[in-house]
Amino acid sequence: MKKLLLIFSAAFFVFGCTSESKKEKIEGTFSGIFDKVKEEFAPDRRAKTFEAKLEVSEKGDTVILRGSTTESAAKDALIAKLSEAGIDALDSMVMLPHPALGDKIFGITNQSAINFRYSPSYSSESATQTVMGAPLQILEKRGGWTRAVTPEGYIAWVSSGSIAYMNESEFNGWRAAQKVIITTHYTLYRAGASETSDVVADGIMGNIVKFVANAGPYVKVQLPDGREAFVLTAHTADFSKWLASRNPSPENILTTARQFVGFPYMWGGTSVKAMDCSGFTKTVYFLNGVILERDASQQAKTGEDVELTEDFGNLKAGDLLFFGSKATEERPERITHVGIYIANGEFIHAATSVRINSLLKEAVNYYEGSTRLVRARRILTMIDKDPDIISVSKHAWYVAN
Numbered sequence: 001m002k003k004l005l006l007i008f009s010a011a012f013f014v015f016g017c018t019s020e021s022k023k024e025k026i027e028g029t030f031s032g033i034f035d036k037v038k039e040e041f042a043p044d045r046r047a048k049t050f051e052a053k054l055e056v057s058e059k060g061d062t063v064i065l066r067g068s069t070t071e072s073a074a075k076d077a078l079i080a081k082l083s084e085a086g087i088d089a090l091d092s093m094v095m096l097p098h099p100a101l102g103d104k105i106f107g108i109t110n111q112s113a114i115n116f117r118y119s120p121s122y123s124s125e126s127a128t129q130t131v132m133g134a135p136l137q138i139l140e141k142r143g144g145w146t147r148a149v150t151p152e153g154y155i156a157w158v159s160s161g162s163i164a165y166m167n168e169s170e171f172n173g174w175r176a177a178q179k180v181i182i183t184t185h186y187t188l189y190r191a192g193a194s195e196t197s198d199v200v201a202d203g204i205m206g207n208i209v210k211f212v213a214n215a216g217p218y219v220k221v222q223l224p225d226g227r228e229a230f231v232l233t234a235h236t237a238d239f240s241k242w243l244a245s246r247n248p249s250p251e252n253i254l255t256t257a258r259q260f261v262g263f264p265y266m267w268g269g270t271s272v273k274a275m276d277c278s279g280f281t282k283t284v285y286f287l288n289g290v291i292l293e294r295d296a297s298q299q300a301k302t303g304e305d306v307e308l309t310e311d312f313g314n315l316k317a318g319d320l321l322f323f324g325s326k327a328t329e330e331r332p333e334r335i336t337h338v339g340i341y342i343a344n345g346e347f348i349h350a351a352t353s354v355r356i357n358s359l360l361k362e363a364v365n366y367y368e369g370s371t372r373l374v375r376a377r378r379i380l381t382m383i384d385k386d387p388d389i390i391s392v393s394k395h396a397w398y399v400a401n
Contacts, residue, residue, distance in 0.1 A: 022060035026087055030054045033081045041074035046154055046295065049139065049147070050074045052093060065089040068140060070096045098140035106171035107136040107148060107163040108224035112204045113271040116156035120145030126268025127156035128294050129279070133179070133208025133224065135397035136163060151397050154294040164224035176400040179239040180219060182207040185272050189229035193218040200229040205272045206287060208239055243393045246289025248380060250317035257284045257340050260354045270294070277338050280350035281320060284340065289392045290383055296322060296338040302388045303377035312359060315341045318380050323372040333374060341376070
């Protein structure tokens with residue numbers, strides 16, 4: 001009897017290890033294939049979503065491919081390469097926008113400013129912000145969180161309650177509606193046309209809401225979720241007229257930038273409430289009618305390259321300055337900071353707070369990080385020529401062309 005038990009135990013051990021080894025081999029093969037496909041088709045999580053995993057049975061005889069992606073070519077390539085490796089997986093990978101959304105695949109930011117994160121959790125790193133009225137493409141919902149695409153194409157997660165969800169017809173109606181934009185740093189939406197009326201919501205510069213009617217010194221508006229409120233007319237401008245009046249000249253860029261001196265820095269911020277370095281440049285350009293890429297490393301790939309000289313003589317007002325570390329044989333270029341050039345070696349940027357510093361060592365406001373200046377890019381000459389530098393008036397999500 002003991003002999004039979006030993007034989008049974010040995011057999012179980014051998015076959016158990018064999019099955020486990022097959023499972024591990026499949027998982028290891030998948031990991032290598034997935035990494036290569038991701039690098040080829042979706043290397044930047046900020047712009048493309050490609051998440052996949054294999055569910056493998058203990059014996060390795062059942063394999064299910066799960067995950068989600070915005071890239072059909074990546075999914076097709078992954079399945080093909082798995083098949084070439086002898087892994088026939090049942091395809092349960094979802095294309096985004098997720099079918100469970102139905103026709104509600106559009107959204108409008110419904111708070112003065114909302115915070116996006118890289119993962120669906122409040123403990124996740126801050127990624128970006130959008131402000132009230134900013135249009136979004138909805139990709140999926142998960143446990144109180146929504147993955148969405150911002151107007152500049154940035155993909156991240158935001159609390160689901162901060163978005164007004166729409167189908168295509170509703171979204172087109174919002175685009176075509178008469179709207180106003182908030183032009184003062186801060187304001188309040190009130191329940192009545194009086195400064196003593198209850199507050200409905202706070203508002204900030206760049207918020208876009210529907211126009212309903214004029215009401216004396218106030219304008220009646222409709223927030224993205226349908227709530228009606230009143231805001232001081234002096235704090236608004238007709239959105240269509242505002243768009244038509246945008247003139248992103250060097251002078252106007254700097255005038256806008258200077259009005260934020262002393263405003264606080266916040267990682268992930270892209271609103272007047274608080275900004276990080278690229279959020280500052282993005283906000284300044286948006287208020288002049290231009291949509292830039294979100295992050296400094298992305299902005300550094302747009303516009304025209306400007307040759308840097310010792311006297312900075314090639315730089316013009318409005319150029320973007322990028323700081324970080326230059327490429328070497330061992331590592332690629334790394335961009336970690338951005339600012340807007342003014343003149344005579346000075347530039348304005350968000351670092352601790354929005355402030356003006358100099359690239360010149362002899363200046364009293366010399367920026368210690370000047371030695372990390374890597375490159376400069378000219379944006380103003382490439383508006384609507386570079387696909388990543390687009391006028392708000394030509395962005396299909398903002399206006400009905």
